[in-house]
Amino acid sequence: xxxxxxxxxxxxxxxxxxxxxxxxxxxxxxxxxxxxxxxxxxxxxxxxxxxxxxxxxxxxxxxxxxxxxxxxxxxxxxxxxxxxxxxxxxxxxxxxxxxxxxxxxxxxxxxxxxxxxxxxxxxxxxxxxxxxxxxxxxxxxxxxxxxxxxxxxxxxxxxxxxxxxxxxxxxxxxxxxxxxxxxxxxxxxxxxxxxxxxxxxxxxxxxxxxxxxxxxxxxxxxxxxxxxxxxxxxxxxxxxxxxxxxxxxxxxxxxxxxxxxxxxxxxxxxxxxxxxxxxxxxxxxxxxxxxxxxxxxxxxxxxxxxxxxxxxxxxxxxxxxxxxxxxxxxxxxxxxxxxxxxxxxxxxxxxxxxxxxxxxxxxxxxxxxxxx
Numbered sequence: 244x245x246x247x248x249x250x251x252x253x254x255x256x257x258x259x260x261x262x263x264x265x266x267x268x269x270x271x272x273x274x275x276x277x278x279x280x281x282x283x284x285x286x287x288x289x290x291x292x293x294x295x296x297x298x299x300x301x302x303x304x305x306x307x308x309x310x311x312x313x314x315x316x317x318x319x320x321x322x323x324x325x326x327x328x329x330x331x332x333x334x335x336x337x338x339x340x341x342x343x344x345x346x347x348x349x350x351x352x353x354x355x356x357x358x359x360x361x362x363x364x365x366x367x368x369x370x371x372x373x374x375x376x377x378x379x380x381x382x383x384x385x386x387x388x389x390x391x392x393x394x395x396x397x398x399x400x401x402x403x404x405x406x407x408x409x410x411x412x413x414x415x416x417x418x419x420x421x422x423x424x425x426x427x428x429x430x431x432x433x434x435x436x437x438x439x440x441x442x443x444x445x446x447x448x449x450x451x452x453x454x455x456x457x458x459x460x461x462x463x464x465x466x467x468x469x470x471x472x473x474x475x476x477x478x479x480x481x482x483x484x485x486x487x488x489x490x491x492x493x494x495x496x497x498x499x500x501x502x503x504x505x506x507x508x509x510x511x512x513x514x515x516x517x518x519x520x521x522x523x524x525x526x527x528x529x530x531x532x533x534x535x536x537x538x539x540x541x542x543x544x545x546x547x548x549x550x551x552x553x554x555x556x557x558x559x560x561x562x563x564x565x566x567x568x569x570x571x572x573x574x575x576x577x578x579x580x581x582x583x584x585x586x587x588x589x590x591x592x593x594x595x596x597x598x599x600x601x602x603x604x605x606x607x608x609x610x611x612x613x614x615x
Contacts (some may be wrong), residue, residue, distance in 0.1 A: 246286065246309075246310065246311070247366070248284060248285045248289070248307070248308070249284045249368070250274075250290055250296060250305075251282045251370075251505075252282070252294075252302040253375065254279045254280070254301055254303055255303040255304065255375075255378070255476070256321075258279055259277075260278075263301055265318065267301070270290075270291050271283050271290065271291065277445040278514065281301075281302070293318075294521060295350070298317050298319050298605070299319070299346075299348075303318065303320075304318055304371060304375055305317040306374065308365065308367040310364075313355070313356040313357070314426060314427060314533060315352070315354045316352075316371075316376045316427075317351065318350070319349075319351075320348060321347055321349065321382060322347055322349050323347065324525065325349060325381055327344060327349050329386065330386070331370075333386065333390060333392055334389060334393070336402060337393065339353065339355050339395075339427075340354075340389075340392055341354070342349060352440055353427065357428075374419055374426065375419070376417065376418075380417075380419070386409075387410065387413040387416075387420055387442060388420060388423055388522060390408070390409060390437065391423055391429055391434065393409055394429055394437055394501075395427070395429050395430075397501060398429065398433055402498045403498065404497060404499030405497055405498070405499065406497060408437070408496050408497070408498070409495075411442075411496075412438075412442050413440075414440060415438065416434070430511045431581045432505040432506075432512075433502075435508060436504040436505045436508060446556035524581040539574055542571065542578060548575075549571060550575070552571060553575075557591065560602075565605045566608065568605070568608070569609065572609065572612050575588060578594075592612060593613075
């Protein structure tokens with residue numbers, strides 16, 4: 244397969260109606276279309292539709308993957324719940340993310356076009372399901388996904404060492420954040436270092452959440468309940484964003500600190516990997532030595548029969564048999580050195596060479612076994 248492209252769209256806030264489905268099916272007769280999704284892949288040709296136009300009209304999430312290295316994730320979000328200006332400090336250095344406002348929505352477009360063929364086959368399925376929770380996180384005020392974008396600029400050396408991180412920590416990472424970092428190839432060491440410190444704006448729970456909800460103005464509570472009754476899909480996100488405690492005074496690390504810690508982590512991982520390789524090499528060497536000793540003991544026990552085995556292999560007159568004969572003679576040479584009988588071995592080898600002097604391919608194998 245020379246080319247492969249995967250397209251997937253999801254409608255979250257509003258399911259598609261029959262007219263929508265008819266129009267979408269006209270774009271592709273091969274696509275799988277439901278009231279909440281549009282999925283297709285291409286092994287030749289291209290998608291006829293414009294993904295941005297589809298997002299603006301119907302869908303809230305889109306994922307695209309091509310086997311030549313392009314990866315894309317788009318999110319459509321209501322601007323009344325997410326002010327694009329809040330994202331700007333995270334994205335100003337990232338040239339692979341665009342923000343477009345249209346109507347009552349903002350379109351967040353993450354696009355990497357590395358033009359590097361995939362090392363491992365990936366058909367694209369499963370990625371959007373893994374990444375989908377990030378949209379709800381953004382709507383509820385959790386900005387850690389755009390922190391990961393900022394971190395990619397750190398990895399590319401686009402920010403000076405004295406720059407402060409835009410959030411004072413992003414740990415513990417959710418599965419969706421892990422998937423985002425993996426999908427877009429963000430430096431794993433930097434991600435791990437950023438997640439070493441817990442996010443300070445985590446949502447309250449239990450008694451703390453109950454107390455904060457109780458403290459909301461009555462008018463705000465009523466508004467949220469009315470929206471819930473009317474089927475507003477964003478009530479939960481609105482409330483979660485309202486309760487999120489953003490500690491602006493929390494200490495932030497510098498880019499230099501993150502880089503040094505990430506480098507130390509990478510060095511430690513490399514050292515551990517080197518130790519594992521060395522241990523594996525020792526294990527293999529020990530196993531090879533045990534096998535060699537077992538082979539030598541078997542040859543030693545055969546005594547004179549071992550020399551007859553050499554003659555039998557030579558009599559076969561083929562390359563594989565000559566190799567086996569040479570291997571057996573090498574073992575006999577080692578045994579002779581251990582027994583102090585090198586002269587007897589040398590004499591028998593020269594006799595063997597003389598008797599088979601008209602076999603040049605065999606002599607090529609025997610020459611390295613002569614005394615010396």
